[in-house]
Amino acid sequence: MSLTNREIADIFARCADMLQIKGENIHRVLSYRRAAETIYDLPRDLRAISGEGGLTDLTNIGKTIAAKIDEMLETGELDFYNRLKAEVPEGLVDIMNINGVGPKKAKLFWEQLNITSVEALKQSAEEDKLAELSGMGKKSQQKILDGIEALSRQTGRTPIGDARPQAQAILDMLLALPEAIEGAIAGSIRRGRETIGDVDLLIASDNAKPIMDTFVSMENVARVLGHGPTKSSVELLSGLQVDLRILEKSYWGTALNYFTGSQAHNVRMRQIALDKGLSLNEWALSPVDDNKNIIEDAEKIYCDTEEKIYETLGLQYVTPELREDNGEIEAAKENNLPTLITRDDIIADLHMHTTYSDGALSIREMAEACRKRGHRYIVITDHSRSLGIANGLSIERLMEQMEEVRQVNEEMGDDFHIFAGTEMDIKADGTMDYPDEVLKQLDFVIASLHVSLQQKREQVTERLLNAINNPHVDMIGHPSSRLIPNREPVDADWDAAIKAAAETNTILEINANPMRLDLKPELARLAKDNGVLLAINTDAHAEDQLDLMHFGVTNARRGWVEAKHVVNTWSFEKFRDWVQNRG
């Protein structure tokens, strides 16, 4: 019985909820919650980190929680958690997932009505029992019924590829109103997270009411969750929740910074402000007294740009993708932030499909589409023979395709180059789908996992290592093979894969498709820190998918990736020489 990072994070998060219901000191509760957040997105296994004695080097992990992690790694259980469960019914943690129910209400329902499950809570509400409780009323009771209803509709987080277009459409509509001066998508979309909890929109205006009223009465609104003068929330028919904040333009910088988050980044920013005798909120930086109370008659510092806030706090400007409290504050203090890769640095696409397998366009059409988008060179990489469902190429068809690539390349002229490649399956037994004699004839070989993704860690790792160590394999495509939001990444030893990729100069892909974004940012960062080459590719199966490159770039930026780490920023000559020298 071996617990994964996410299972361990989940246990700490549940401990936090249960401690909070018990009425524990809020800062102790937050410690468990912060530890859970740290662990949830760790790229490396806790087991490996623990083996090196490095647990307490992680932020928000001290001696107590490190010992609890070790206990879980060794026994698969946590005695502290088991004892908590004996005191606080676990169902209360689920009740707290209902919008509008926090620890105080959960405890109230439990103590007064012996409610320990969402189902029991629903029944009590329907029997009109909740409204009788102190602090409750008819409206609160109905809100809980609505919250339970919403919980059953909830499908989890929304992929950024789905959320961003919806957010942009609403923002564009509101910005067309005469009262709107400026607007932005804030929140996790602006930070480029792979999945979105809810959409945060920000608009600058001197007259908020008409904009707010338009917002809550949009035709695609399923229900209005809140409607105030500066803040409103709605749930769309699509299920997506959208929050809108409206402020005057003079507050733009502080407001945008606050509503972009992350919360952890904001907390650090506010701490730094306090150290300088300033209280930071969405309105301004305000001088405080020794008790940290705002001095009413002191002059506030208004920031109409985010840059001004960072400058005032003595920090280098932090781009939204890095605002996760993953070291960016420390780097900004020392003026040591990376120069992140941008879309303009990318001049090639090394992974795409044509009608030879499951793509929509011919080689020629794909090449023209890529040239139109400013690329200097591309690689055609159709599926290999064992992937029948995607019309994978037999060796004979692969050879035909190579001929056609050579021919079309001639026709395209000198300012554009097409390399002949493949996206070859790493088969379930760990062998490659084409023999070496075939692979060595190709310019560029991608190896990818498409089948048997549920295998045990040892098997998956061995398959990846076989591919990485094959001298003809140049790149691993979408290494974890996750699909957002529903297919989990494969379970593999990423420490070992990254080490092997660095030693063999095998590229690891950052697949730009918003359903993949694979490597994920945390692993991309670990890979580049270990000297692994990266590439950002669209894996396009149709022309419009070539425009998804920016999602991959954003994902890479979240992983602190710079242009120098990414091979498809290289000149044609450099890339050509590199593939030739690999043989």
Add this chain to the structure above:
DNA sequence: GCCGTTTTCGGCCCGACTGTTTTCAGTCG
């Protein structure tokens, strides 16, 4: 429970909205 140019103690970010308890607690982000 974590953390440290306030380092082994004493702090720990801040405001909007809602509904109910007519002055504020609870929840959320």
